[in-house]
Amino acid sequence: MRTNKFCCLLIGVLFTAIPLWSQGTSDFVGRFMQINKPSASDVRCITVGPRMVEKMMRLPEEQDNTASARIKDILEGCKSIRILKVQDQAPQYREKMLSLLEKNKKRYVPYNEPGTAPADSESRLWVRRRGKNIVEVIILSPEDENRFSVLNLTGSMDSDFIERLITL
Amino acid sequence: MDYKYIEQLLEAYWQCNTSPEEEEVLRAFFKQSEMPESLKRYRSLFAYQSVSAQSSLGADFDRRMEALIEKEEAAAAATQRTPVSARPGRRSISLRPLFRAAAILAIVLTLGNAAQYQFGKNESSEPDYNYAEYKDTYTDPQVAFDEVSSALQEFSSGLHSAVKADSVLLPKTSLKQ
Numbered sequence: 469m470r471t472n473k474f475c476c477l478l479i480g481v482l483f484t485a486i487p488l489w490s491q492g493t494s495d496f497v498g499r500f501m502q503i504n505k506p507s508a509s510d511v512r513c514i515t516v517g518p519r520m521v522e523k524m525m526r527l528p529e530e531q532d533n534t535a536s537a538r539i540k541d542i543l544e545g546c547k548s549i550r551i552l553k554v555q556d557q558a559p560q561y562r563e564k565m566l567s568l569l570e571k572n573k574k575r576y577v578p579y580n581e582p583g584t585a586p587a588d589s590e591s592r593l594w595v596r597r598r599g600k601n602i603v604e605v606i607i608l609s610p611e612d613e614n615r616f617s618v619l620n621l622t623g624s625m626d627s628d629f630i631e632r633l634i635t636l
Numbered sequence: 637m638d639y640k641y642i643e644q645l646l647e648a649y650w651q652c653n654t655s656p657e658e659e660e661v662l663r664a665f666f667k668q669s670e671m672p673e674s675l676k677r678y679r680s681l682f683a684y685q686s687v688s689a690q691s692s693l694g695a696d697f698d699r700r701m702e703a704l705i706e707k708e709e710a711a712a713a714a715t716q717r718t719p720v721s722a723r724p725g726r727r728s729i730s731l732r733p734l735f736r737a738a739a740i741l742a743i744v745l746t747l748g749n750a751a752q753y754q755f756g757k758n759e760s761s762e763p764d765y766n767y768a769e770y771k772d773t774y775t776d777p778q779v780a781f782d783e784v785s786s787a788l789q790e791f792s793s794g795l796h797s798a799v800k801a802d803s804v805l806l807p808k809t810s811l812k813q
Contacts, residue, residue: 479738493764514787516780517770523777524784539785547763548770551787593795599761607791619791622763636792 496576496594496606497550497620500568510556516549538636547623558616565608565618569594576606579630593630602626605633639672646678 494502501513516524521543530536543549554561569576579593596604602625609617645662648654654662665671666682694700774780 479735479742493766494769495765498769514773514783515770516774516784517772518767520772520774520777520780524781527777527781535789536785539781539788542788543784548765548767549784549787551783598764601761603761603763603765607795609791610794617787617790619787622765624761624763633788633792634795636788 495548495550495604495620495622496568496572496596497552497618499572500552500565500618503568504564506561510554511561512553512555514549514551514553518547521546521548538632542629542633542636545623545625545629546621548621550618550620552618552620554616558612558614562608562611562616565616569606576604579605595630600626602629605630639675642675646675 497513501511525540525543529540576594576596579595592608592610594606594608595602603622605619605621605625607619609615642662642665645654645658649659649662663682663685666675666679671679772780774783
């Protein structure tokens with residue numbers, strides 16, 4: 469009888485845990501929005517999910533538009549894009565972002581190439597690595613009193629991708 | 637007719653001073669149909685006493701009760717016999733291997749998952765994001781593309797100028813260009 473109760477308890481734990489395992493995680497901006505719940509008047513969040521990225525990739529190519537081709541080249545490695553634009557209280561939101569990055573410093577690390585000097589505290593490019601891949605890129609806009617924005621990309625990326633992004 | 641005697645008997649009856657014989661006189665009186673209005677209201681009381689005195693248990697009461705008791709006992713014995721059969725034991729035996737298998741599976745999955753998180757040996761390099769929660773801001777891919785390309789160019793130029801000033805972020809190959 470006692471064994472049966474123990475077994476039932478274990479099965480219960482298993483069925484509770486399975487949905488949690490299969491849930492997946494949020495990207496950085498998604499996490500920020502969940503935690504801070506900023507008002508729509510302060511913050512504008514633009515989300516482009518994987519399906520929309522695919523649709524964008526299928527857009528007809530404009531002739532002699534190298535910029536468009538380079539953007540598509542960048543989007544090749546992306547699965548989702550989030551752009552967060554802060555219209556009011558830019559310094560406060562920047563502080564909150566940096567604080568969240570600091571709290572998740574095991575997950576997000578300042579990007580620097582092997583062999584170069586480590587990125588300092590002013591780093592504006594952060595990445596999340598999974599295995600050999602970079603699966604998330606976070607770019608903060610320069611410090612400004614009036615405006616602040618964040619670009620958050622997810623997908624299967626690498627150092628070449630970052631290089632292409634910087635030299636776009 | 638003089639009803640004074642009856643009224644005296646009634647008076648004594650209310651004060652509980654009547655003998656059984658006197659009460660029998662009263663019952664006999666109230667059986668008759670002719671009586672003054674003032675006494676008619678007591679008729680139902682003495683008529684009920686007469687009827688209830690007549691009612692008694694039937695001759696077959698004991699036999700019927702014994703039959704009922706025997707029937708109840710037989711039913712109780714039948715219900716007690718049913719659970720005594722091997723049914724609960726059989727169910728327990730048939731489900732036990734299933735419980736064991738599920739418990740082992742639960743333990744293995746829980747420990748595996750815990751180990752994966754604890755030691756960071758997740759070799760998968762694919763994104764693990766829940767893309768189902770993404771709700772596109774734009775429905776037109778062209779509008780989305782224009783917004784994304786302008787943002788990418790803005791961030792790229794910001795990073796590029798920072799890299800030129802700092803030369804920390806950009807790989808050496810790019811700096812040579």
